[in-house]
Amino acid sequence: DGGITQSPKYLFRKEGQNVTLSCEQNLNHDAMYWYRQDPGQGLRLIYYSQIVNDFQKGDIAEGYSVSREKKESFPLTVTSAQKNPTAFYLCASSIDPSGYTFGSGTRLTVV
Amino acid sequence: KQEVTQIPAALSVPEGENLVLNCSFTDSAIYNLQWFRQDPGKGLTSLLLIQSSQREQTSGRLNASLDKSSGRSTLYIAASQPGDSATYLCAEFSGNTGKLIFGQGTTLQVKP
Numbered sequence: 001d002g003g004i005t006q007s008p009k010y011l012f013r014k015e016g017q018n019v020t021l022s023c024e025q026n027l028n029h030d031a032m033y034w035y036r037q038d039p040g041q042g043l044r045l046i047y048y049s050q051i052v053n054d055f056q057k058g059d060i061a062e063g064y065s066v067s068r069e070k071k072e073s074f075p076l077t078v079t080s081a082q083k084n085p086t087a088f089y090l091c092a093s094s095i096d097p098s099g100y101t102f103g104s105g106t107r108l109t110v111v
Numbered sequence: 112k113q114e115v116t117q118i119p120a121a122l123s124v125p126e127g128e129n130l131v132l133n134c135s136f137t138d139s140a141i142y143n144l145q146w147f148r149q150d151p152g153k154g155l156t157s158l159l160l161i162q163s164s165q166r167e168q169t170s171g172r173l174n175a176s177l178d179k180s181s182g183r184s185t186l187y188i189a190a191s192q193p194g195d196s197a198t199y200l201c202a203e204f205s206g207n208t209g210k211l212i213f214g215q216g217t218t219l220q221v222k223p
Binding site: 040058097098099100102107 | 115120142143145147152153154155156157160162200202204209210211213214215216
């Protein structure tokens with residue numbers, strides 16, 4: 001079955017630590033996205049990539065970094081510069097504006 | 112700045128009731144509008160997508176409408192069931208920015 005796989009499902013970060021969230025898709029979609037969701041809020045765009053080796057900042061990119069070395073993979077690194085990283089992170093992919101497929105999410109908690 | 116607003120934030124109804132969820136948007140260059148369902152702690156599942164040239168889409172007990180002139184979309188759920196309990200998010204794809212912009216969601220509880 002085609003889809004998007006996010007791992008891990010739960011992640012704990014210590015103060016000052018960088019952590020990387022994985023997102024892999026086998027849908028052959030060109031575009032991939034990272035969103036952050038906080039309680040009672042909608043999804044906010046962190047970074048997006050429309051083609052391999054290219055990515056763009058979204059609305060809340062500060063404290064995050066990404067890479068897109070392969071079409072299938074779009075990992076997100078939460079750096080120590082992100083002061084409030086506790087949130088639910090969702091990865092998505094699309095072949096065009098008409099259809100987005102979302103992963104099951106990673107819940108990141110600062111300990 | 113394009114904004115998407117969903118009212119109410121939460122809704123509780125008895126089983127069997129028909130209900131309407133509201134979504135308003137400010138983008139005059141809307142490309143399409145999508146409705147998603149999110150169960151607690153899970154990702155998003157696409158329910159319905161309405162292109163800017165369409166007025167409504169139907170899937171089973173769900174019907175979504177789009178009125179560009181008023182900047183509104185509604186999701187109608189017929190004969191609600193406890194299994195419909197979830198958060199429903201609308202999102203508009205902006206022709207100006209090329210981005211999907213989400214509302215805050217409406218959390219629905221259907222009581223048996």
